[in-house]
Amino acid sequence: MVKNRILVKAFLLMILGLFSFSSISYADEWNDDEFQKLVLEEKIEVYGLDELKNAGILENDAINKVTYTAFFEDGVSYDINLQVTTNTSGAITAVVSDASTSTFEALKRRGKPKKGKNNTVPYKLNGGMNKSSFINEHAYDRHKYNPKKKSTPNDTQYGRNVDVKKLREETMNNYDNKWSQTDKKGNTQVFYAKRFDSNISTSDTSTRNHRVIINKSNSAKSTQFPLAF
Template structure:
């Protein structure tokens, strides 16, 4: 799924410059201290995480696999169930959509350590509705309906995924856009991207997936979309 096909956006490759500007803070993140010199020697400063560890800790893999954002620095927000507050990190992606840098330096080592230990919610059950997969009024836009509705005469593919026949498309979107789920903001493209995992398959047997994506185009709402991410 390419956001460019929806928004006719011009991609510019400024990821290198963004990464370069953040190099100093990145170096600082990689400096680790073994411990604080206290009588009991118990106040240990958490070691800096590698890029891959950060991608796993903050559950950012869906950003890369979605293929919707290129050459940008994104604001990723997730809900921290330990502190009861939002936890935000900045993610730089290159022209291929790969994550090159994750900046969480605005948070203390204790905050980061708490987030690493956060309790993940169990995946939500897939909301159902008889023939909901092709109910046009339940889709966010005509584009989303045309491209992703259930159609047994056409095979669902990774580039054109279909919803399952009896999936409640509207409810699925509402749950995905809830305040306590993962969201990614792109100031450059003025887009907000939500994604959420569910307990079961939300697509067809051709493209089984529990991952749902909602893209809100804040500039041109008619270009917003939603789809199962396979």
């Protein structure tokens, strides 16, 4: 009888030991730093912040204020305010959002924003050289089609026969994504992004991505361009 009690007690101690070991293992399996890194990566992906960083929109070593426009399949859209912190090398280190947890989860399930209604590149003979089609002189000087100069990712050119005006109108009216950014002086820029179904630039910088930037404080600083990475 005594022997049986000892065996039962030993068995119970062994079970308790296993539970204790399991608790320690699960607690050590995922630490807080790793969890926060995962949350940050999700925010960067959901809000498309890598694209802003690659386009040079986010300032280095700063807290960037960005307004992200969220779209849902039922047609509802609204703005989400973000504070995006970057380090001296431009890497995103923190993202603070005023979106609720349920909204963020809904955005994750939603996936990529839907494409706009018309993704066909509009045609116009020598449209990429037509000054009156551009949003302003700055955009024309920097991004017009120029057969004597090579198009580069920093100074992309439109294709020779694309309708620059219709590209801008289609991007602003049926954008894939839209966001705004306000700098430390209070100047606001609104960004429109759209991906078309074929190249809108030259063969040197082949891309289907188009950007329009509206400077609310100074229209002369607004621009439009093919985005090539």
